[in-house]
Amino acid sequence: MAQPLNADFDPAALKAFLSNRFGDAAMTLERIGGGQSNPTYFVDYGAHRMVLRKKPAGPILRGAHAVDREFRVLEALAPTNVPVPRPVLYLNGVEPLGTPFYLMERLDGRVFHDCSLPGLSPAERRGVYFGMAEAMAKLHAVRPDEVGLGDYGRPGNYFERQIGRWTKQLRESPSDRIPALEAVADWLPQHLPADDGRVSIAHGDFRLGNLLFHPGKPEVIGILDWELSTIGHPLADLGFCSMAWHSTPDEYGGILGLDHAALGIPSQREFLDYYFAHAVPTAPLERFHLVFSLFRFAVIFVGIADRARAGSAASADAASKWPLAGRFAVRAQEIIQGARPWSAV
Numbered sequence: 001m002a003q004p005l006n007a008d009f010d011p012a013a014l015k016a017f018l019s020n021r022f023g024d025a026a027m028t029l030e031r032i033g034g035g036q037s038n039p040t041y042f043v044d045y046g047a048h049r050m051v052l053r054k055k056p057a058g059p060i061l062r063g064a065h066a067v068d069r070e071f072r073v074l075e076a077l078a079p080t081n082v083p084v085p086r087p088v089l090y091l092n093g094v095e096p097l098g099t100p101f102y103l104m105e106r107l108d109g110r111v112f113h114d115c116s117l118p119g120l121s122p123a124e125r126r127g128v129y130f131g132m133a134e135a136m137a138k139l140h141a142v143r144p145d146e147v148g149l150g151d152y153g154r155p156g157n158y159f160e161r162q163i164g165r166w167t168k169q170l171r172e173s174p175s176d177r178i179p180a181l182e183a184v185a186d187w188l189p190q191h192l193p194a195d196d197g198r199v200s201i202a203h204g205d206f207r208l209g210n211l212l213f214h215p216g217k218p219e220v221i222g223i224l225d226w227e228l229s230t231i232g233h234p235l236a237d238l239g240f241c242s243m244a245w246h247s248t249p250d251e252y253g254g255i256l257g258l259d260h261a262a263l264g265i266p267s268q269r270e271f272l273d274y275y276f277a278h279a280v281p282t283a284p285l286e287r288f289h290l291v292f293s294l295f296r297f298a299v300i301f302v303g304i305a306d307r308a309r310a311g312s313a314a315s316a317d318a319a320s321k322w323p324l325a326g327r328f329a330v331r332a333q334e335i336i337q338g339a340r341p342w343s344a345v
Contacts, residue, residue: 007031008039008057013096018045021089037227037304038067042106050088054101056307068092069152070226071102073201076147082138085212085222107222109212114253115244115265122264127218129266130274132211135220136241137278140200140234153231155199159292162236163188166299173302174309175322181302181329184295187336188288196283198235204228206237208244209253234282238275239289242268243297243328246290246335246342251327268343287335287342294332301325 007029015027025046032040032051041052055067071090078086088103117125144150154161167185203210205228212222245268247254260267266274272285305322335342 007041009054009097009099014043014052015045017091017096018043018048022046022048037225038070043103048088049106050103051085051106052101052103054097055099057098066227067100067102069229071104073149073152073226073229074104076149076152077139077142077201080138080142080147082142083135083212083220083222085224107212109215109221111209111212111224113209114249115208115255116249116253116258116263117265120264122262124218125264126266128208128213129271131213131218131220132208132241133271133275134278135211135223136203136206136234136237137275137280139203139206139223140237140282141280142201144199144201144231149201149231152201152229155231156197157195158202158232158236159192159195159288160189162232162296163192163292166296170299170302173306175302175305178298178302178326178329180326180333181295181298184291184298184329184332184336188292188295191288191291193283193286193288198233198280198282199231200234200280202230202232202234202236204230204232204237204240206241234279235285235289236293238272238285239293240297242272242285242290243293243331245271246294246331246340247328251331252324272343285343290342291332291335294328294335298325298328298332301328 011027011029014029018027019025022045025048028042028044030042032042037056038053039056043050043052053067053070068090071087074084074087077084085107086105088105090100090102092100112128117128120128144152163185170181170185203223203226205225206223210223210225211220212224213219214221244254246256248256249258255263255265258265276282276284301321301324305325308321334340
């Protein structure tokens with residue numbers, strides 16, 4: 001069995017483990033590209049079609065790459081109407097793959113990494129965006145305590161704590177300082193909205209590229225990549241998802257500058273209205289939420305660059321993502337300064 005490109009474990013060790021669990025069978029293994037954090041693989045073992053996600057090898061930040069939390073939230077949401085892959089098993093410890101990992105079912109569907117959705121018709125594009133909004137509304141309607149996730153995070157003061165967390169990570173980074181990003185970090189705590197008390201499961205990275213759509217319908221069949229999930233506020237996910245309207249195609253595949261009407265892509269206002277029409281009532285999205293999302297994403301790219309320098313990034317092109325931290329910081333400043341509308345684009 002040939003080892004797949006950039007595999008960070010011995011495939012023979014995985015085969016031996018699966019043989020003990022499922023009996024002897026043929027195994028194929030393929031690394032999935034595109035991820036920047038937890039190494040991810042397609043695993044076919046006999047009749048089992050699965051996806052493996054594991055912690056990366058090497059030193060990592062405390063609390064990062066929490067595949068145990070990913071597995072836990074999948075288990076909790078599997079019985080609900082939230083579209084998630086079925087969890088198979090989780091294994092802690094360094095054996096047999098060197099780091100903890102879990103397996104989940106592999107779903108057949110479509111993933112769109114380019115938010116302009118090339119190759120689709122205008123009607124299909126519109127449907128995909130509204131399907132994304134509906135899937136997010138389903139997630140936020142789940143009460144964490146009713147699915148065994150009451151202790152999945154700390155309820156209340158979510159944005160205040162998140163600003164503190166990401167600012168601390170930014171200030172502890174060994175990378176060069178980005179003045180625009182430092183300015184946004186200073187602006188955020190001075191413009192916190194009042195806490196309306198809404199609590200939900202916050203995905204933390206809710207965007208088009210982390211959704212699996214039905215092969216033939218604009219329906220989300222799987223929300224993926226739960227590494228940053230916690231108990232939080234629904235407007236955190238909504239603001240994060242809205243970043244596509246405020247970033248260009250070369251800034252992680254955004255749609256800023258494109259002719260949305262010609263493409264069939266709803267305006268941000270239409271997207272927000274569709275979400276709120278399907279969601280549990282909550283406060284409206286404000287400028288703060290979008291600025292916070294852009295800030296957090298920028299700091300994530302700083303962390304990706306740090307891991308690349310340390311040699312522990314999951315993606316081979318992780319180092320090239322460093323400039324995006326500054327680009328998203330500038331986008332946040334544009335919104336703060338009113339250089340561009342933030343909710344009607």
